[in-house]
Amino acid sequence: MISPIVSVSHEGAAPGTHSLVEALEGGAVLKFSDLDFPLSPFEERFVERPFADGKAKNVNIRGKDAALRGAAGTTEEQEALRQLLIRYRAFAEALINRHLPAYRGKVTFAGTSYRPFEVDRRKLSWRRDDTRLHVDAFPSNPIGEKRILRIFRNINSEGQPRLWRVGEDFASMAQKFVPGLPGYSPLSARLLAALKITKARRSEYDHLMLHLHDALKQDMAYQANAPQADVQFAPGETWVTFSDLVMHGAMGGRYMLEQTAYLAVVDQVEPKQSPQRILARTLGRPLR
Numbered sequence: 365m366i367s368p369i370v371s372v373s374h375e376g377a378a379p380g381t382h383s384l385v386e387a388l389e390g391g392a393v394l395k396f397s398d399l400d401f402p403l404s405p406f407e408e409r410f411v412e413r414p415f416a417d418g419k420a421k422n423v424n425i426r427g428k429d430a431a432l433r434g435a436a437g438t439t440e441e442q443e444a445l446r447q448l449l450i451r452y453r454a455f456a457e458a459l460i461n462r463h464l465p466a467y468r469g470k471v472t473f474a475g476t477s478y479r480p481f482e483v484d485r486r487k488l489s490w491r492r493d494d495t496r497l498h499v500d501a502f503p504s505n506p507i508g509e510k511r512i513l514r515i516f517r518n519i520n521s522e523g524q525p526r527l528w529r530v531g532e533d534f535a536s537m538a539q540k541f542v543p544g545l546p547g548y549s550p551l552s553a554r555l556l557a558a559l560k561i562t563k564a565r566r567s568e569y570d571h572l573m574l575h576l577h578d579a580l581k582q583d584m585a586y587q588a589n590a591p592q593a594d595v596q597f598a599p600g601e602t603w604v605t606f607s608d609l610v611m612h613g614a615m616g617g618r619y620m621l622e623q624t625a626y627l628a629v630v631d632q633v634e635p636k637q638s639p640q641r642i643l644a645r646t647l648g649r650p651l652r
């Protein structure tokens with residue numbers, strides 16, 4: 365099954381949708397077309413040209429003090445961009461509280477990013493090429509029993525859509541790829557943590573997700589022939605998905621805001637829908 369796109373109006377779920385959380389945990393992308401996030405006249409400049417130093421893929425704020433990284437512009441402009449990202453984080457939190465109330469108070473907000481650049485199709489290595497279908501996995505930051513929930517918004521001012529591909533459901537993908545993945549070594553996981561290559565011990569789940577990410581991106585026959593669909597997100601649209609569960613590729617578009625949030629597997633409405641539990645079922649045993 366290809367991941368569905370579920371449109372949500374201001375009032376809530378589209379008719380026939382049981383609940384938004386159920387759809388989201390089942391692998392849908394929720395698309396909100398009529399949420400307001402207006403930019404001030406001063407902020408318009410951030411969608412007219414990129415305020416980025418060009419060294420990283422995007423500009424972001426992190427941590428309690430929301431320190432801005434990767435930005436360009438005057439001190440005043442950088443502070444305004446930082447405030448814009450802080451406001452977007454509050455927008456993402458309000459969206460969760462209103463439309464996904466089961467997660468209220470349970471999600472942790474991580475990085476907030478401003479992505480002014482066109483999706484890069486050529487210069488990157490295959491591993492960093494996000495036009496290839498993949499699920500998100502963070503190499504240096506083990507995730508363990510957490511989920512990656514992402515809230516995106518297209519803020520393009522010239523009518524340019526954000527183009528995505530979505531792929532087949534996680535369980536079907538896992539059945540094809542898990543048997544070919546290298547085995548997990550608790551010893552080397554402890555070594556990577558001791559050498560500070562990873563920020564915490566890499567669990568078997570983290571190991572599997574990293575190798576899945578790479579195996580998917582390297583398999584050009586799968587990239588071309590796997591079940592998939594093109595999706596467009598117009599300027600002003602917001603979309604929400606578990607990017608560790610939903611197979612996706614970013615094919616084009618520039619000027620986007622993105623919020624990353626973490627949710628513990630046990631705080632899901634249906635923990636058995638998590639990639640952690642799906643992988644355990646694929647292997648026929650609990651993960652280590």
Ligand SMILES: [Fe+2]
Nearest residue numbers: 494499500607
């Ligand atoms: Fe991704």
